[in-house]
Structure formats: structure tokens, C-alpha cells
Amino acid sequence: xxxxxxxxxxxMSFLQFFVWGAWLTTIFTYGTKGKHWSVQxxxxxxxxxxxxxxxxxxxxxxxxxxxxxxxxLYGLLHLAYGSILFFVPSVNNPSxxxxxxxxxxxxxxxxxSLANSISYRVLTSNDFNVLKSFPPIRVWGTVGFIAxxxxxxxxxxxxxxxxxxxxxxGAILLGVYAFTLPACTPENRNTGKKNLISLLGxxxxxxxxxYKMALFFLFSMLLGGALQLSNMYGExxxxxxxxxxxxxDYSGIILSISQISETLFILTIPFFLRRFVIKTVMxxxxxxxxxxxxxxxxxxxxxxxxxx
Numbered sequence: 001x002x003x004x005x006x007x008x009x010x011x012m013s014f015l016q017f018f019v020w021g022a023w024l025t026t027i028f029t030y031g032t033k034g035k036h037w038s039v040q041x042x043x044x045x046x047x048x049x050x051x052x053x054x055x056x057x058x059x060x061x062x063x064x065x066x067x068x069x070x071x072x073l074y075g076l077l078h079l080a081y082g083s084i085l086f087f088v089p090s091v092n093n094p095s096x097x098x099x100x101x102x103x104x105x106x107x108x109x110x111x112x113s114l115a116n117s118i119s120y121r122v123l124t125s126n127d128f129n130v131l132k133s134f135p136p137i138r139v140w141g142t143v144g145f146i147a148x149x150x151x152x153x154x155x156x157x158x159x160x161x162x163x164x165x166x167x168x169x170g171a172i173l174l175g176v177y178a179f180t181l182p183a184c185t186p187e188n189r190n191t192g193k194k195n196l197i198s199l200l201g202x203x204x205x206x207x208x209x210x211y212k213m214a215l216f217f218l219f220s221m222l223l224g225g226a227l228q229l230s231n232m233y234g235e236x237x238x239x240x241x242x243x244x245x246x247x248x249d250y251s252g253i254i255l256s257i258s259q260i261s262e263t264l265f266i267l268t269i270p271f272f273l274r275r276f277v278i279k280t281v282m283x284x285x286x287x288x289x290x291x292x293x294x295x296x297x298x299x300x301x302x303x304x305x306x307x308x
Contacts, residue, residue, distance in 0.1 A: 005126050008181065009119050009137050014144035015174040016115045019082070020108065021145030022167035025235040025255060026158035027101075031094060032236060034159035041094035045101050046232050052105035060110035066186050070121065074114045075178030081107035082171030089161035108171075115141075121184045139263055146259045153252030158239065219286075226289065230258070234296075238308070245301035247308055254308060258292075 023030075031042030063073060084104040091097045119137060123130050148166070157163040208214045238251035247254055272281050299307030 005122060005182070006128075006133060006137060009122060010140045011177065012115060012118070012174070012181065013137050013141040014147075015170055015177070016111065016144065017141040018144035018148045019078070019167045019170040019174060021148035021259075022152055022170065023085075023163040025149060025231055026152050026163055026252060028232055029158045029236040029239050029251075030161070030163065031097070033239065034161075035092075035094075037094045043232075045094070045098050046228065048098065048102040048105045049109065049228075052102065052109040056106055056110040057113050060114065069186065070114055070118050070184035071178050071181040074111055074118060075175045077107045077111050077114070077175075078171045078178060079175035081111070082168040082175060085164045085168035085171065088164040118181065118184055122182050125182070135266065139266055142259055142263045142266070146256045146263070149252045149256045149259070153250060158235065158252055223286075223289070226293070230293075230296075234258075241301045246305065247301045 027045065028042055031037045031045070032039060060073065060077070081104050084100060084107065087100055088097065091100055116138075119134055120130055123133050148170075151166060152158050152163045155162060157166065208217065235251050235255050238247050238254055241248035241251070243249060269281070272284075276284075295307040298304060301308075
């Protein structure tokens with residue numbers, strides 16, 4: 001029974017990121033190379049991820065806590081997300097695509113935290129040690145992201161709307177699958193009233209009174225910015241290299257090396273934390289990022305191929 005529960009959550013984690021990875025790193029290539037829209041018109045679409053991340057998770061969390069079982073809400077959101085993605089092939093201007101992707105992100109972004117919440121609840125109710133059981137399950141999310149990147153690249157869909165069709169089909173399957181997961185009933189249905197600030201989690205801003213927390217937030221924000229630059233524009237940058245070169249022909253697969261590295265290094269975190277304090281581990285990581293972008297900038301499909 002225990003293995004069955006973990007396997008079911010692993011499938012959820014795999015599909016959760018497959019339906020995002022199918023288009024996230026290639027939508028810029030689709031817009032600029034496939035549809036020949038301007039860099040500015042396509043680039044602004046990426047702001048929909050940030051806006052929906054700010055607006056939706058707290059609101060969806062309130063609904064899951066008070067009114068709807070989390071796995072059912074999760075399933076409904078993915079069904080809506082997948083349905084919206086099927087509209088993308090019929091979109092013929094970047095302004096319209098902005099609103100379509102924004103609608104899709106409003107449905108998708110809160111499912112990331114919901115997926116974690118469902119996994120925690122199911123593991124806890126089945127007497128698993130969450131700290132030991134969840135990381136291997138979550139790693140399969142990154143595997144799903146990699147698999148989607150490979151599918152998009154090898155089918156030549158990075159310049160066509162097929163990438164959104166793949167994601168849409170996966171999201172519909174995940175939405176239906178979610179209704180088969182163990183019940184996660186609302187936990188706070190009968191709790192006392194809270195003010196709106198607490199419900200939305202805005203009281204967490206009080207933590208910034210601690211300068212260490214404020215500093216951590218600042219560095220996290222800058223790191224997030226660097227990550228998004230890589231996710232959004234990395235594949236398109238590699239795709240612009242000459243065709244016939246390894247990089248130009250396998251841009252999505254080359255970029256997926258970073259996700260493969262993530263998968264491997266997530267598994268080494270306990271090893272490093274046993275030997276170094278968290279600040280040392282984070283410093284090593286930030287230096288690695290600095291090195292990463294330097295290699296990315298100076299690499300080329302010729303003698304600099306090893307850098308890429």
C-alpha cells in the first residue's frame with residue numbers, strides 16, 4: 001500500500017512539471033522564430049507567470065482550506081489549464097497570446113503549491129516521514145520537465161504550437177487523474193475567523209523586520225530573476241546557433257542538461273548539509289551560478305562547445 005501511495009504521488013509530480021516544461025523554455029522561440037513576432041511583444045508574455053504567482057496561490061489556498069477538497073480543486077485547475085492551452089494554435093497576434101497565457105497561468109501557478117500540499121497531506125496521513133519520502137517524489141517533477149523538453153525538441157515543436165497541444169493533453173490527463181487521488185478534506189472549515197491580511201498571508205511581511213530575512217528575500221529575488229532569464233531565453237539563444245551544429249539542432253536537449261544537473265544535485269543536498277552549514281552551501285551554489293552564466297556567455301558551437 002505504501003509503495004502504491006508514493007508511486008501515485010510520483011505520477012502526479014511527473015505530470016505537474018511535464019505540462020509546464022513542454023512550452024516554458026520554447027515559447028519565446030515559437031513567438032519570435034515560428035510566428036515572427038517582435039522580441040518585445042513575446043518577452044512581455046513572461047510577466048504573466050509572475051503576476052499569477054502573486055495573485056493566485058493565496059486565494060486558491062483559502063479555497064482548499066475552507067471549501068473544496070484539495071485534490072479536486074487541483075484537478076479542476078488542470079482541466080481548465082489544459083483547455084486554455086488548446087486555444088493557443090488559433091491565436092494569431094501576441095497581444096491575444098498574452099491574455100491566453102495569463103489565463104492559463106492563473107490556473108497553473110497555484111497548482112505547484114497545491115501539489116506539494118497534497119503530497120504532504122497524503123504522506124502524513126499514511127504515516128510516512130515527509131522529510132525522507134517527499135524529495136524523491138519531487139525529483140520526478142524535474143524528470144517530467146526534462147522529458148517534456150526532449151519531446152518538444154525532438155518533434156520540432158519548439159517553433160510550432162504543438163508544444164501547447166502536448167502540454168494541454170498532459171494537463172487534461174493530470175486533471176482527470178487528480179480525482180483518483182486520496183481525499184484531502186478542508187482542514188480549516190470550522191476554524192475561527194481571520195482577517196483578510198492573515199488569510200492572504202500578507203502578515204508574513206512582518207518577517208522583513210529581521211534584516212537577515214530581508215537580505216535572504218533580496219538575494220532570492222535576484223536569483224529568481226537570473227533563473228527566469230535562463231528559462232525564458234536560453235533555448236531561443238541556443239536555437240539561433242547555426243543549423244547543423246549540435247547546439248542549434250538540439251537546443252532543447254542541450255538546455256535540459258541544467259535540469260539533469262538539478263536532479264542530481266538535489267539528491268546530494270543532504271550530503272553537503274551534513275558537512276557544511278547552509279550559508280556555505282548557498283555560497284557554493286551562487287558561485288556555481290556565476291560560473292554557469294559566464295560559460296553560457298562565452299560558449300560557442302565551435303571550440304567553445306565545451307563551455308555550453
